[in-house]
Amino acid sequence: GVRMGIVSGKGLADLIREKVGIKITFLMMIALLAANMGNILAEFSGIAVSSGIFGVPKFIALPVAALFVWLLVVKGNYKSVEKVFLMASALYLTYIVAGYLSQPNWALAIHNSIIPQITPSTAYITMIIGLVGTTIAPWMMFYIQSSVVEKGISLKNLKYSKLDAVFGAIVVNVVAFFIVIACAATIHANGIQVNNVADVSKALVPLAGQYASILFAFGFLNASLFAASILPLSTAYYVCESLGFEAGVSKGFREAPIFHGLYLGLILLAVIVIMIPNAPLLTILYLSQVANGLLLPFLLILMLLIINDRKIMGDYVNSKLFNYVAGATVIIVMSLSILLIVTLILPSL
Template sequence: MNHGEQGQGRGAPGTATAPDSAGTRPGVEPDAAPRQAPGRRLWDRLRRHRILAYLAIAGPGLIAANAGNDAAGIATYSSAGSQYVYRTLFFMVLVTIVLVLVQEMAVRLGTHTGKGIAALIREQFSLRMTALALFCILLANTGLVVAEFAGIGAAFELIGVSRYVVIPIFAVLLWGLVVFGSYRYAERIFLLFSLTFLAYPVAAVLAHPDWSQVASNLALPHVSTDKDFLLLGVALIGTTVSPYMQLYAAAAVVDRGAGPRDHRAARFDAISGAVFACIISIMIIIATGATIGGQGPLDSARQAAEALRPVAGPGAELLFAVGLLGASALAGAVVPLSTAYAISEAVGVERSVTRRFREAPLFLGLFTFQVILGATVALTPVNLIQLLIYTQVLQGIVAPVILIFILILANRRSVLGGAANGRAFRITATIAVAAVTAMSLLLVVQTVLGLLGWS
């Protein structure tokens, strides 16, 4: 696949410095060096530099993908395991491929053009098409911000603290972190919290699932035309390939000043982040399917926490609460930021988390409005699990619109030049986006026919 990556390796961050001709570090005499094979010393140094480089660049791609494992994501994956045990696993393998493709295209657009996706849509398409894209983004993201704050409230209610106390506190906290310029540090903390969901792979093993069934469902489709199964399938698309993730990933690499020479690092970050997030998602389904599979739809966060009981025992709810808090807080900032980036890009005004309110009033004003709206609605009486799942269904319906824009932009040589999609990548990505679109349209048709009493 030709992605036009010429020259990407030159000057890339984290490039290891080779040893001198004697195979020793600069300033160290050959006789003082440890008696170790030169090839082994070189490998150790390269490996250390690669790890440090990844830790340094891990950012927009990893954060955007991991933000997908938020409150709504956990609820959706847990419901998939609870309702259908392992039957959605093959579907998740396909969704993982889609996520890898679109995340890679998003960061490639950002690094090679220096512009976010919304700005490129404004430049390359008509005003009406731009308005359609922005409407879809606003519609999907507004519901999702509510879900994230509801997730923060649910995390604290698991440990006996009222959501009416913590949601306003976290709304002010997230707002302050972004507006006053300390968000870059906070996102690492939230990401660290959300990594408690690494307990799911352990839980999946300790729950002793039927691994033959797991393998069968991973390798072969076990789909159903049942409307509930289709609804959940679209929700899985929405929570795994959420439009805000691509918008944020592209805008964030631009905000960081990444250019074409940084593409290799940004691409690795995007792809590894997507794969990591999807592995965790699959493990959530396996762990939930093995522990409470067949019980039907979930009604509460406590039920979802049951999947961690093989790992944490009585502390399952606490472990789940910590992970849910980190994931929800991370996405609670990323989602409104993606909206603010998109609209500010389309209008053509200043947008950056490093700016002050007077320097980027629209960008930070939009972020502030969404935080206030999301926190306010999350304080109303709602069925948390149903709210979370239906926001993902909405994401799944809206996602094809944004994915089609991204695909067209990444195909155009007038936009990316030699970095545009090669023939094989273009065909693969087109099939993937078409499949997501068909799934969403099928759900819409089924829903409309149901309202008309024809199904």
């Protein structure tokens, strides 16, 4: 994504439209928009739940968060927005501390990380697809490419942007590892039933201590607020790019009215839905990530077609090794989707 953005000077949705035409691009954008709306709802539900842990009701927390998220883009330029995102990213370290405070059995954790317990059931496969969908989410591909284009990064700085992307991928997985550790060592080990993130935070108090509980809740609030900023932004980017409208944080409302209007509309819609009493927040969060995982292989195939097109990339096409690794990734993700369909069909036969 970084390489395509810097070499072509275009966003991913723009390149997909040029590669496969407006009809296929439009259908794909509709599917991605639906999945992204679910993701945005999930993030605002995260704000509602985590702020509730600190005693702030959602009818106060959600409008304040929405205003912050909107002002961040409307009143800032890309440099200022990126600084806020970097600050938010640094706060993810609280999850690492929470994981350490949970006092896990490190030998067991490492063993089960290397040799997982695989269960060939519909629930297990669906969860795996959800985990893939939240780790390699389609919206990330669009955002990272649009961001390097807007920053105007030159080819001479390509190696630094690639390093940035690789470092980010490592950090996010380290953080995810400690989230799993914190929950597995306390909640799972003690057989505690949880229905939402508030239950997770509360359950950590007697098992890992007050500080672990507070840090976990704070980390979740930060993660939700961070993603609630970036997800509508990514969505606005790729919708505008795919339809040929002006897009960019550094552009004003008059320069990019569709971009800013869509960004605001997605935020307001999410707040309204999450305000509905007894909205199935955990179900929304879970299913939106599964949708990401199901859509991912189609997007990766299009990215591979573009990155190997010398008319677009010149000498910056993939190496054979890169194609093997990327191809294997597509096959694995597609296999999971096929397995899910098979497990859903078999019981009815």
